[in-house]
Amino acid sequence: MKRILISSRGKPEQLAELFRKALPQHEILIDMPNAGDAPIDYMVVGRPAPGVIASVGPVKLVLSLNAGIEHLLESGEIAAHTPIVRMVDDGLAGGMTEWVLAEAMAWHRNIRLYERLQRDLKWEPQQEKLAHERTVTVLGAGALGTPAARNFAALGFKTNVWSRTGREVPGARSFAGPDALLEAAFGANILVNLLPLTKETQNIVDAGLLDALAKGAFFINGARGAHVVDQDLIDALDSGQLSGAALDVFRIEPLPENDPLWHHPKILISPHVAAPTHMHIAVQEIATNIQRFERGEAIPHLVDKSLGY
Numbered sequence: 001m002k003r004i005l006i007s008s009r010g011k012p013e014q015l016a017e018l019f020r021k022a023l024p025q026h027e028i029l030i031d032m033p034n035a036g037d038a039p040i041d042y043m044v045v046g047r048p049a050p051g052v053i054a055s056v057g058p059v060k061l062v063l064s065l066n067a068g069i070e071h072l073l074e075s076g077e078i079a080a081h082t083p084i085v086r087m088v089d090d091g092l093a094g095g096m097t098e099w100v101l102a103e104a105m106a107w108h109r110n111i112r113l114y115e116r117l118q119r120d121l122k123w124e125p126q127q128e129k130l131a132h133e134r135t136v137t138v139l140g141a142g143a144l145g146t147p148a149a150r151n152f153a154a155l156g157f158k159t160n161v162w163s164r165t166g167r168e169v170p171g172a173r174s175f176a177g178p179d180a181l182l183e184a185a186f187g188a189n190i191l192v193n194l195l196p197l198t199k200e201t202q203n204i205v206d207a208g209l210l211d212a213l214a215k216g217a218f219f220i221n222g223a224r225g226a227h228v229v230d231q232d233l234i235d236a237l238d239s240g241q242l243s244g245a246a247l248d249v250f251r252i253e254p255l256p257e258n259d260p261l262w263h264h265p266k267i268l269i270s271p272h273v274a275a276p277t278h279m280h281i282a283v284q285e286i287a288t289n290i291q292r293f294e295r296g297e298a299i300p301h302l303v304d305k306s307l308g309y
């Protein structure tokens with residue numbers, strides 16, 4: 001009987017129950033094995049504490065409960081030859097698309113502004129624009145960036161999408177690689193970050209990139225806090241280069257109380273909820289990947305460790 005160890009700080013018992021139903025022929029464990037126990041075949045991980053993965057020893061596959069896996073690579077605890085499978089599922093893609101569109105549309109149609117004006121009983125109609133009068137640039141054309149960009153395009157926004165290899169998204173203009181970054185962002189009214197965090201993408205949202213946007217643009221970050229140079233973001237908001245920002249992710253989470261991002265009047269904070277992992281969908285996805293592996297079939301969404309995503 002193959003053994004699966006779950007290492008997750010969030011509700012491991014509940015996860016184990018779901019795995020026992022999805023993979024009844026496997027032994028599901030949530031407690032660390034003792035020395036001398038039979039080896040673990042697969043590890044299912046969220047954000048394991050330092051040392052946990054290393055102490056389990058070699059496994060056949062590491063299956064992530066999250067889409068972002070930079071913490072697993074940074075830990076250095078996974079052997080070079082052990083494949084890592086990212087979480088890609090309809091729940092994550094749907095959740096992220098909803099959050100990005102909700103923030104974008106609330107800005108585009110001045111919903112938050114009218115909310116503030118209502119508090120002062122102010123009747124101040126703004127010059128409302130149509131979607132086709134705005135440009136959106138989405139950074140990242142992967143499992144999350146593609147559906148977001150496709151939906152912007154379907155709503156009529158002029159849509160640019162930037163990726164490493166110039167991946168095509170229906171209805172959007174595609175840009176590839178570092179040389180095309182500023183061109184992709186130039187004149188955009190909304191910038192959406194859905195990149196993975198790698199050596200190449202950390203600090204990518206800086207003054208240079210924000211300056212390329214249209215004056216008064218809106219920035220939406222659903223990816224990772226370390227993509228953004230926070231002081232450059234604050235400066236762009238203070239100068240009026242940006243009119244607002246919706247941030248779901250931060251360098252330190254939970255965001256410390258004294259962090260200036262909390263207190264900035266033009267920043268909307270959400271507590272890393274843009275695309276939460278839906279347990280039952282994630283378990284089904286992981287179970288299917290384990291079954292594929294055991295039948296000797298190819299597994300989708302393997303991490304390319306040399307690229308970092």
Ligand SMILES: NC(=O)c1ccc[n+]([C@@H]2O[C@H](COP(=O)([O-])OP(=O)(O)OC[C@H]3O[C@@H](n4cnc5c(N)ncnc54)[C@H](OP(=O)(O)O)[C@@H]3O)[C@@H](O)[C@H]2O)c1
Nearest residue numbers: 067068140141142143144163164165196200222223274275
């Ligand atoms: N806030 C939340 O709740 C939440 C939830 C889930 C995920 N996330 C974040 O979202 C990120 C993206 O997830 P995903 O599933 O969409 O990732 P993905 O499928 O791996 O897609 C990554 C995209 O980024 C592009 N890219 C990577 N490195 C690049 C570079 N150096 N320059 C230009 N483009 C680059 C890739 O280009 P190619 O297409 O050319 O390979 C690809 O289009 C995750 O890594 C995670 O950090 C956040």
